[in-house]
Amino acid sequence: MSQKTPTNLGYALLGLVHQAPMSGYDLRKVFAETALGNYSSSPGAIYPALARLEKQGLIRGAEDRSHSLRPRKLYTPTDAGRKLMRGWLAEEVTQDTVEHDIDGVMLRFAFHSILDSRAATRRFLEQFAVALDAALANLDAQSELFPDDAPIHSRLALDAGREQLRATAKWARRAVGHFE
Amino acid sequence: MSQKTPTNLGYALLGLVHQAPMSGYDLRKVFAETALGNYSSSPGAIYPALARLEKQGLIRGAEDRSHSLRPRKLYTPTDAGRKLMRGWLAEEVTQDTVEHDIDGVMLRFAFHSILDSRAATRRFLEQFAVALDAALANLDAQSELFPDDAPIHSRLALDAGREQLRATAKWARRAVGHFE
DNA sequence: TCGCACATGTAACGTGTTACATGATTCA
DNA sequence: TGAATCATGTAACACGTTACATGTGCGA
Secondary structure (H helix, E strand, C coil), X not given: CCCCCCCHHHXXXXXXXXXXXXXXXXXXXXXXXXXXXXXXCCHHHHHHHHHHHXXXXXXXXXXXXXXCCCCEEEEEXXXXXXXXXXXXXXXXXXXXXXXXXXXXXXXXXXXXXXXXXXXXXXXXXXXXXXXXXXXXXXXXXXXXHCCCCCCHHHHHHHHHHHHHXXXXXXXXXXXXXXXX | CCCCCCCHHHHHHHHHHHHCCECHHHHHHHHXXXXXXXHCCCHXXXXXXXXXXXXXXXXXXXXXXXXXXXXXXXXXXXXXXXHHHHHHHHCCCCHHHHHHHHHHHHHHHHCHHHCCCHHHHHHHHHHHHHHHHHHHHHHHHHHHCCCCCCCHHHHHHHHHHHHHHHHHHHHHHHHHHHHX
């Protein structure tokens, strides 16, 4: 069936059409105007991504002429699309995920309202916090192994990464409070 | 001559061979064992990247048989490579850079020891801090524009981004102290 | 009528991913 | 002899980037 899982961009699109039916143009505006912009707003990325999602049966596009403008395609998630999205949102947050694709983890959190379950979101954030701690411990260890003659710059760069992880872990634990 | 500028991975490789002559295998180990790992350690990425750098005349590979193992190629930067690296390190840090490629900015900082100039590094960090403030102000504005009926999740996700920027800005200002 | 906002796409290109292929040397 | 480590690469593939192409309707 659905052979390949979408990229983060694909999931972002799939998540957005859960909120309301949207055209490619609408979606591009969302990406252009919000922090989601990291997932690119270029037509050369989003139109092909939408086509892929449709081909995989995750979204469906319906023509809309009500505006009397050039007709646009309004996309909505299919049942398969909703199911895949829910599965993705509920995936475990591991140290590995955090180290290799923290943006993806944040993206999942941003769409967690789709699950409509405080318990699930709480679990997600708790896992996230634990995984962040583990990743942080990893960087701490690397910091200790640093040779004394290494340039200060690289050590400081590592510190920056540690501060970011710390800040995110702190955020996660504070955020849990919103879902109790 | 050098038509295209390297990717972040390319710059990471170029920066590493500034520290000591290294083979592709050595470089892979560095990527596999350190936080640089975000720039991938797969042979399918780094060997072609090295070949590109060599073709562009930024590094040069010399055969080394001293280990009596299979001969390996030790890469060193060329004059053109050193010059390009210095130019890259000295590039201005703008709000746009921070918003679109903060990883690249951190990567540049990590290799700033190559410039061997406290003044340059100080300037870099000060620009970085200012750019981070601007990016943060941008997210703050987005946060205010948030519709009241928007899911808490997306607002919290935005908060996470703000905390990360704040932490990084704080780090940058503290780091300046090391170069006075 | 000129340009802008709306609206959807394609084509060429570079690069990263995964998986595979090869081969020498050391050590159990 | 077989496994592990050292060491370098290629091939197929998917995806994102930039740039281009096209067309409608509205307001100045």
